[in-house]
Amino acid sequence: MMRTRPLKVALLGCGVVGSEVARIMTTHADDLTARIGAPVELAGVAVRRPDRVREGIAPELITTDATALVKRGDIDVVVEVIGGIEPARSLITTAFEHGASVVSANKALLAQDGAALHAAAEQHGKDLYYEAAVAGAIPLVRPLRESLAGDKINRVMGIVNGTTNFILDKMDSTGAGYQEALDEATALGYAEADPTADVEGFDAAAKAAILAGIAFHTRVRLDDVYREGMTEVTAADFASAKEMGCTIKLLAICERAEDGASVTARVHPAMIPLSHPLASVRGAYNAVFVESDAAGQLMFYGPGAGGSPTASAVLGDLVAVCRNRIGGATGPGESAYAALPVSPMGDVVTRYHISLDVADKPGVLAQVATVFAEHGVSIDTVRQSGKDGEASLVVVTHRASDAALTGTVEALRKLDTVRGVASIMRVEGE
Amino acid sequence: MMRTRPLKVALLGCGVVGSEVARIMTTHADDLTARIGAPVELAGVAVRRPDRVREGIAPELITTDATALVKRGDIDVVVEVIGGIEPARSLITTAFEHGASVVSANKALLAQDGAALHAAAEQHGKDLYYEAAVAGAIPLVRPLRESLAGDKINRVMGIVNGTTNFILDKMDSTGAGYQEALDEATALGYAEADPTADVEGFDAAAKAAILAGIAFHTRVRLDDVYREGMTEVTAADFASAKEMGCTIKLLAICERAEDGASVTARVHPAMIPLSHPLASVRGAYNAVFVESDAAGQLMFYGPGAGGSPTASAVLGDLVAVCRNRIGGATGPGESAYAALPVSPMGDVVTRYHISLDVADKPGVLAQVATVFAEHGVSIDTVRQSGKDGEASLVVVTHRASDAALTGTVEALRKLDTVRGVASIMRVEGE
CATH class of the missing domain: 3.30.70.260 (ACT domain)
Known part of the structure; x- marks a missing residue:
């Protein structure tokens, strides 16, 4: 069953996630070979700063010309972990045109241009996988689009941003105000120097768009997601929440309307009862609660960010895409047949x-x-x-x-x- | 993309789970067609008691001759929800021989004869899926064997039996003794008239064998699993647990040894700290905690049994198997390459x-x-x-x-x- 030609992987980006992907591809090479059915080799790594020392990566694999790398024609899978809209979008499209499948961790791009990227993948008969784009290591994209493929999902509600959960958890447990909790998150590396994408809910909104799209078999774009950040949550709000037996979380909520004829997607702070499973999600952890007709209530919990957890999700996709490639098949593509309207x-x-x-x-x-x-x-x-x-x-x-x-x-x-x-x-x- | 020939499904068993599978296949036919890419039709239902009224199932589909049904040759997928070793094992093997793929919810059979069944599936180039065999509706088999395929799993620890969790939760919250809590579970339908399989840990041990096999890429048979039931847990034990800040759960624990050279699988009651995510799993719910090198700590939570939840898992597998069939591919088969010894x-x-x-x-x-x-x-x-x-x-x-x-x-x-x-x-x- 084992074929000998190795599958060639081009890695776009070698930061916190990319370097971890490269490391695991080396240290776990035998396991990956056994699980895929063929060896998988790193064929090139596109970076912005080629002079930086990158332990464990042969210097000749490093290039600053990402476009040339994805155009090589011998690449089986392009792993995109650079983030942002451009050049990621062009590189992914070019990858499909030149015969590669793509594994991406790019939530912003998927939320904005998922439909076009899926169309490009389908046109060229290639895979587009992106488990790492939502809730880091937590298996969520695959369970929603495969495990629950025979069920009807009515609601997806989750904590999908670790930075804001860290801040809110700190406010809840210590009585601190927003700024004080943010400062601690920044000092500990949980918040970036410019925390806007996290605290204003942009990051969570991108994930909500992706989750809603998959859950409801409907295209949901970032613009369709109502978004409200958590910068105005106060210690007084937490005191009020406590009086109600609640805590406050920044939630991404994707819902099917009661009549089933439309869907909504939104991100905002909300009070939830302490008895709800999401209430006990601490620190920078993520968790997503899914309600469906037949399965009932499910929850998926784990680290929502970080180099290793995100790399775990990327590598799971890499194995799947490689297996598909060997089998001459592709995995499930975009499923937007329901085409439900997204209500305001x-x-x-x-x-x-x-x-x-x-x-x-x-x-x-x-x-x-x-x-x-x-x-x-x-x-x-x-x-x-x-x-x-x-x-x-x-x-x-x-x-x-x-x-x-x-x-x-x-x-x-x-x-x-x-x-x-x-x-x-x-x-x-x- | 839509092909017109419907995929034909033979349903073996029409009890709590089977009738729910049949019902959803009918009520969600349009969704299933869109998600699979072809219509899927119920071609036959094998039952023991043909005289019973089965709402929504055309009487001409009912048969008592399961063997003839799986031998028909025009069946694409056999869904086995009869449970037990025989005749399920022979029927599944016969199904492969006659060209069908198989979706099964049969934990006892998979735990005992998983290797042989996987071999038969591979020999005939067919799929064997069994998400419903472990923890009901909770996506677990697919996340472990696909999402985490690029990671190294070190521990799987979970509450995989709802009946015993209901009893232990009742003992914990009310101070009741084992017999009193069991009586209540029986009265409410959470425990069967003969609760042996649940309370003695046989059910959980079968699931532990399946989970360990997938997690460690190693064959783990039911006989390899150490098993201790929970009938001797007393109110005094709960009092002791409380003094330690713990509660008591019946856990299935699959572990890789610290040197990585062997694995163990066991089922027994254990004290766990109240701060552990598994401690707050209430009633008949199940939850499984997974620890891996890269992803860290993940948890999967949901209803572990019941007609609808189990049917959700069966139908998710059915969609995947049908998609594979249309694409001329098969999903991941048995992965036992690591062949680690199972320690006593x-x-x-x-x-x-x-x-x-x-x-x-x-x-x-x-x-x-x-x-x-x-x-x-x-x-x-x-x-x-x-x-x-x-x-x-x-x-x-x-x-x-x-x-x-x-x-x-x-x-x-x-x-x-x-x-x-x-x-x-x-x-x-x-």
């Missing part, structure tokens, strides 16, 4: 926790309650506390659409007796 | 919690400690409590081999001052 955020239905600063005088609660009623938002609980003529009113609603809640809040702001809306947070996972 | 239980190294009833007089602790030392078992903590001339001594050890611990206990029993060994429990997950 206004259509999302969930519960809300609203903190209002109000005048402490008779009739205020009646006024506030009337505004909720007028907008069709049913109130579950109200908690009022006040001193010195000022009062705080915490309202938790039943399920209502985001549009109805937005209308309610706009009207509340116009009331003379409402001094301010201190915070609005969605309540999920119940 | 005596070689397993872990920690132990031992409760002794001893005479309450000076020198007893010194005697007991000497016995541990003579057998090379290092003591971590000792807790002594006594009244009326009798005392209880709880010893928690550092890591030691099962053989050393067994020798220690034998020697302890011979001490005049030791009245009895009340319980010995392993401590895992630290």
Whole structure:
């Protein structure tokens, strides 16, 4: 069964992930050969800084000309771990044109141009695998698109960004404010110098787009994902959450509408009950909760980032793509047949926790309650506390659409007796 | 891309799982067609009791002659959900001989005869998939054999039997004894009238054999798995566990030895810290914790049994096998190239919690400690409590081999001052 010609791999990028991929390809060469059915060899490594010492990689494999590498024609699999839109997109497309299959860890690119890349792969009869693009080492793309291929997925809800989970977990456990927790995350290497992509939810939104696309067999682009960062979550929000028996997580939530005719995808901070499995996901770990018709509730948990975990996912894909290549087959491509419309955020239905600063005088609660009623938002609980003529009113609603809640809040702001809306947070996972 | 000839499926067994497979094949026919690339049709259903009403299944599909069904020659995929060794084994082998691929949920058969079945599948160039055989709906077989194919798995530790987890969770949360908790599990339908397979660990041992085989690329048979049931776990054990900040779970543990040269597989009750992710797995849920070189710690969680969840796993396999068939390919077969020896239980190294009833007089602790030392078992903590001339001594050890611990206990029993060994429990997950 063993064929002798080695499969040739071109590695694009040799940073934290790429160097780990190269290392494991060397140290675990015998295992990879046995599992693939043929040896697999590193045929070239495209880097930006060729002068850097790269332990364990033969210097003659290093090149700065990534385009020439993917055009060589003898490359079986291109592993793209450079990230970003360009030149990654052009290189992947060129790779397909020159006969290679592709393994990518590029969430931003997949979220933005997944459809075009899948089309290019299919046109050339090649594989495009990207387990590492979502939640690092956690097997998620393959379980969603293969294990659950006979089921109907209704919701995917997860913690898919380790940096923000580290910060929120720190705020929860120590009572720290956002800035203090961010500073610690930065000092420990969990947050980048510019943390925008993480804390503003861009990274999570890209993953939500990819997950929603796979789960619902529908194209979901990054622009379709509602996104709200977690920079405005306060210690006071955590105190409110605790009173409700909740904690706060930055969640990516992909849902099928109750009538099944549309889907939504969103990223925002949310309160979840402490009893929910996602509530106990600590530090920089990721976890994704999946609900389907037949399987029920599943959860996948593990490290969501880092060189080794991401390399594990890349290498799992590499083995699959190599096996497909030897067998003359390709794995599952894009599945977007359902083509469901992606509804705007206004259509999302969930519960809300609203903190209002109000005048402490008779009739205020009646006024506030009337505004909720007028907008069709049913109130579950109200908690009022006040001193010195000022009062705080915490309202938790039943399920209502985001549009109805937005209308309610706009009207509340116009009331003379409402001094301010201190915070609005969605309540999920119940 | 769509071919028109439908793929024909023969269903062997139409009980809780089989009827759910048939139902979903009908209700989700359009989705399955889109995901497979061809329609899939139920071509026959083999049952023992043909007179029973089977809603949604055309009566002409029902047969009692399973052998004739798998021999028809026009069957693409045989779905075996009858369980047990025979006639399942003969039917699967016959199916391969007559050109069909097989999806099975049969853990007992896979654990006992997996190698022979894989060989038959390979000989005939057919697929053998069995995601449903381990942990129901939880994607586990595919992640282990595909997602982690580029990684090195060192440990698989999980709760793979829902019945026993329900009983232990009940004992933990209510203080009930084993019999009381079992009675409740039986009344609620979580335990069968004869619960032996579950409570004695046979079911979990079969799953451990399958998981160890996949994780370590080594053949592990049911006979290789050390097995200890949970019928002797007492309310007192739970009280002891609580004092240590632990709970008790029935665990299946598959480990690579520290030198990497051998593996072990075992099923027994064990104390695990409350902080471990497996400690919070409630009721009849299953969860499996996987540790690998590159990915680190992963966990997979979900319903481990039941008609719908098991059907979800069967249908995921069915889609994959159908896709392979259309593409003229087969998925990954048995991977046993590593062929590591399976070490006996005596070689397993872990920690132990031992409760002794001893005479309450000076020198007893010194005697007991000497016995541990003579057998090379290092003591971590000792807790002594006594009244009326009798005392209880709880010893928690550092890591030691099962053989050393067994020798220690034998020697302890011979001490005049030791009245009895009340319980010995392993401590895992630290």
